[in-house]
Amino acid sequence: MAALVLAGTSDIVVAVASSLLVIASLLGLRGFRQFLDTRSASAWEYGGLGVILFMLIYWTFVSPHVNARSAMISGFIAYVRFSIGWAVLKYRPSERPKYAYYFVSIAATLGAVVHAIRSVAYGLGLAQETTFLQPTPLNVVFLGMATLTLPCLSVGMVLLAHDRLSERMERLATFDDLTGVLSRRAFIARAEAITRATAAAKSTFSIAILDIDNFKSINDRYGHAAGDVALAHVASLISRAVRASDVVGRIGGEEFALLLPSETKEAAGHLVDRLRAIIAASGSCVPDRDVVSTLSAGVDAFREGDTLASVMARADAALYAAKANGRNCVVVAPAMETLTLGHQDGAGFGGKIMNG
Structure with a gap:
């Protein structure tokens, strides 16, 4: 014009x-x-x-x-x-x-x-x-x-x-670019909100800390690209297996956190063990490579007077116990205990071990 x-x-x-x-x-x-x-x-x-x-x-x-x-x-x-x-x-x-x-x-x-x-x-x-x-x-x-x-x-x-x-x-800012689950910051923010709501309602929730077993050996043997594929594979299985109300986040390199609202730690332990079995039976996580991923996990529940950090610390200690127990298992934290982070003796930890 x-x-x-x-x-x-x-x-x-x-x-x-x-x-x-x-x-x-x-x-x-x-x-x-x-x-x-x-x-x-x-x-x-x-x-x-x-x-x-x-x-x-x-x-x-x-x-x-x-x-x-x-x-x-x-x-x-x-x-x-x-x-x-x-x-x-x-x-x-x-x-x-x-x-x-x-x-x-x-x-x-x-x-x-x-x-x-x-x-x-x-x-x-x-x-x-x-x-x-x-x-x-x-x-x-x-x-x-x-x-x-x-x-x-x-x-x-x-x-x-x-x-x-x-x-x-x-x-x-919200999702981890590689795995598609919540980033650490977004997971903590959402979990903090659930913690406040749970404390106000005098209810409970459970948290599981999950870690891919022997992940460093995948990177060392097949390269970081294969490690990324393995991470994405495991994250995909977790995302598909959990319920819509559950909250999944990647909180470290090969470490994930799973928050299960309104669940006791015993029920959460069974749910996480089912998830562990799904991943163990999923076959190779890297195309054309014989790389089978397994998970170790620690589980604990929120109780009166807890903070999110204290629940995650106990779940993390249970994870260390699962690693010490031989990996590819789920440890539910004991009801009352004084925990030492980084403890390597699964029997001394006193938690309930689930491995199918």
Whole structure:
């Protein structure tokens, strides 16, 4: 359209500028759809674009018809804007703030309404043009609204891009990039919230600390890439096996924590032992390598007067006892004890050992 202002309204300029406008409109729709992770464009939309470009040339050079050309272009842009507004609402991530998505949808819909009115007016002969974008009252309103809605749409897209960037940054801060489970900081934050709620309700929860057995030997023998594959494999099995209410986090190199709300440590011990058995029976965790991962785990439960740190410390001590007992087992901490962190004697620890 800037070319029309600078170069006049010759047929060639009108045809080129109008062609670029409809092509850019469809590309814009495709961009929004790709951003929203849905289909980019239908084959019939490309076919419709081809028909529009053909008729644009026909009504410009072969059988000039300004009204038909204006109605066709505005109708197509109205379709594009309506599609953008609908797609932004339909595919808006439910967990994200609504403002940016509603802003874009409203701006796109307003633009669509303006173009639809213009298309109908020229299509039904309610308005007449002798030259393209003749300064009629309808065109003045149309250009004014286009001047408002296009920048709003651009600003809205910037808002959506900012929201997407914020979402990715939040995810990086919340989830471990390699395993997909909660990062240590996010796990501790969520577990602290559950601890406060549990203390207020005078309820309980259990925590298990899980460690992949002999993980260093995987790295040393097959390389760190194989170790990463093993970590992702075990994390995937854990995530699929736990319940929706359970909280899983990676709290160290090959160490995971599992919080089981409202569970006694005895029940939690059985659940964790079932998880241990699933991983032990899962086969090789590294493609084309005979590498079978096993887990050792320590379990304890929250009780009155505890903090999250004290529960995790007792579960960690139980984990050391499981390692000392020969690995690939689960140790449930005893009911009352004075624990020494790093204790290596499973029998001296006094916890209940589960190994299938």
